[in-house]
Amino acid sequence: MQDIMQFAGNHTILALAWVILLVLVIVTTVNGMFSKVKVISRGEATRLINKEEAVVVDVRGRDDYRKGHISTAINMLAADIKKGSFGELEKYKAQPLIVVCATGTSASDSAAQLNAAGYEQVYVLKEGVSGWSGDNLPLVSSR
Secondary structure (H helix, E strand, O other): OHHHHHHHHHOHHHHHHHHHHHHHHHHHHHHHHHOOOEEEOHHHHHHHHHHHOOEEEEOOOHHHHHHOEOOOOEEOOHHHHHHOOOHHHHHHOOOOEEEEOOOOOOHHHHHHHHHHOOOOOEEEEOOHHHHHHHOOOOOEOOO
């Protein structure tokens, strides 16, 4: 314990950074445990799409969507979701929704907003479209 205190005294910034990172990991973990929006794997997403008719909501920009997206995905900009403009998603309120972005980091905000708007089964695809294509899962392009 004395060594730790000596290290912290000699390397204040490094010790402070470590404590901040530890707190952030704990907060993120606790938030994830109590969140109604769950992050799911590609295998779970495939199961939801095939067995429970889940709807994939791609929140990337239109150009990225056109370059390659999960089959049957609906392109809806995160800004539209934030404004409460759900468009064609209204008819899918009872179905599971899988929100995807490029890497899985920005989809959680849109997913939380959908959940707050009454969509009960909302998921985020872990690692987004990059993880999906990294596993050689099919993407379709539109022109």
